[in-house]
Amino acid sequence: MSTSTVMVTGASGYIAGWIVKELLEAGHTVHATVRDPNKATSVDHLKAIAEQAPGTLKLFKADLLDADSFDAPLQGCDILMHTASPFVLEGFTDAYEALVRPAVEGTRHVLEAAKRCPTLKRVVLTSSVASVYGDNAEMKGKTAFTEADWNTTSSVDHNPYQYSKVAAEREAWKIHDTQDQWDLVTINPGMVYGPSLTRASNSASIDTLLQMGRGKLKTGVPALSYGVVDVREVAHAHVLAAFSPEAEGRYILVNRELSMLGIADILRKQFGNRYPFPRMQVPKAMVWLVGPMMGPVTRKFISRNVGHPIRFDNSRSQQLGVSYRPLTETFTDHFQQVLDDGLVRPR
Ligand code: NAP
Numbered sequence: 001m002s003t004s005t006v007m008v009t010g011a012s013g014y015i016a017g018w019i020v021k022e023l024l025e026a027g028h029t030v031h032a033t034v035r036d037p038n039k040a041t042s043v044d045h046l047k048a049i050a051e052q053a054p055g056t057l058k059l060f061k062a063d064l065l066d067a068d069s070f071d072a073p074l075q076g077c078d079i080l081m082h083t084a085s086p087f088v089l090e091g092f093t094d095a096y097e098a099l100v101r102p103a104v105e106g107t108r109h110v111l112e113a114a115k116r117c118p119t120l121k122r123v124v125l126t127s128s129v130a131s132v133y134g135d136n137a138e139m140k141g142k143t144a145f146t147e148a149d150w151n152t153t154s155s156v157d158h159n160p161y162q163y164s165k166v167a168a169e170r171e172a173w174k175i176h177d178t179q180d181q182w183d184l185v186t187i188n189p190g191m192v193y194g195p196s197l198t199r200a201s202n203s204a205s206i207d208t209l210l211q212m213g214r215g216k217l218k219t220g221v222p223a224l225s226y227g228v229v230d231v232r233e234v235a236h237a238h239v240l241a242a243f244s245p246e247a248e249g250r251y252i253l254v255n256r257e258l259s260m261l262g263i264a265d266i267l268r269k270q271f272g273n274r275y276p277f278p279r280m281q282v283p284k285a286m287v288w289l290v291g292p293m294m295g296p297v298t299r300k301f302i303s304r305n306v307g308h309p310i311r312f313d314n315s316r317s318q319q320l321g322v323s324y325r326p327l328t329e330t331f332t333d334h335f336q337q338v339l340d341d342g343l344v345r346p347r
Contacts, residue, residue: 010084064106190227215276227254
């Protein structure tokens with residue numbers, strides 16, 4: 001098999017770690033961009049993987065807000081995977097600065113640099129189902145969300161993370177349309193779970209499992225359902241999207257829909273009663289009343305999402321070659337990693 005040189009932005013991240021691993025194990029050269037290549041918690045796990053794998057890892061310093069930082073790592077690359085984007089749901093006061101600006105300006109900076117890179121053939125963008133829909137209530141009258149759907153309801157004030165993703169994906173398609181040297185494929189995952197290769201990621205994916213294991217949700221969870229997918233499938237989809245000549249357009253990556261209580265039920269079955277996993281759903285009226293005081297949710301979010309079912313059509317991802325493992329394996333492996341890494345105290 002011929003090997004490629006692939007740039008991966010945000011290589012320190014939860015999803016990117018698995019992408020870099022798969023690329024290195026297949027013998028490719030990876031130009032990995034991180035904000036701080038000297039920060040051990042961001043890069044040590046990648047270096048350890050590279051030592052065992054046939055591929056070559058080269059680290060580069062780049063920041064989404066620095067327009068010129070992506071030209072050097074792109075040199076000689078035929079594929080670019082743009083995964084970097086903040087995925088945090090709390091801990092900030094200005095959603096535009098924390099989420100939207102890095103997502104949209106970052107995408108513009110990375111893809112404008114891609115236009116200056118003569119060797120580049122394909123760009124794979126880590127988008128999200130957040131750019132497909134904004135709130136579960138939008139399901140009304142549909143059997144499932146598909147790649148033809150776009151989120152038109154999110155804004156800086158309502159669902160700013162979702163807004164950051166749809167605005168960034170729209171920006172990417174806009175820049176793609178100004179050139180014909182590389183094509184663009186987007187991977188649109190649901191909520192990603194599964195073991196992390198790094199203890200250091202701030203990804204909101206990791207937070208939910210920590211909260212369940214540490215008992216923060218033991219009084220109950222809202223009746224909130226979303227599309228769920230394993231991180232290893234998401235990484236593999238990026239690789240398929242990069243190397244399958246026929247890959248084109250958007251691909252929803254969702255194994256199936258699951259409620260928060262459904263996740264807790266899987267964990268309890270595997271790890272028993274000794275962990276304080278939630279056992280019940282809190283009535284919507286109660287969530288509406290106290291939810292905004294407990295976490296980063298608004299009453300508008302609660303009305304439009306809690307108690308609303310959701311469905312996704314994942315047939316395009318299966319045509320791309322993704323096969324989904326049972327979610328029991330996803331959550332078992334994920335919670336075991338959290339225990340092994342000492343992030344939740346074993347009981
Ligand atoms: P993550 O672990 O927090 O990774 C995000 C990455 O973005 C980090 O490597 C971070 O780098 C980088 N980043 C953030 N701001 C940056 C900036 N200003 N300049 C350069 N890099 C910056 O989260 P993740 O879950 O793996 O998310 C990766 C991608 O998948 C994101 O685009 C996210 O929107 C998308 N996604 C995630 C999920 C999910 O459930 N996890 C679902 C759908 C889509 P540092 O290490 O320097 O902070």
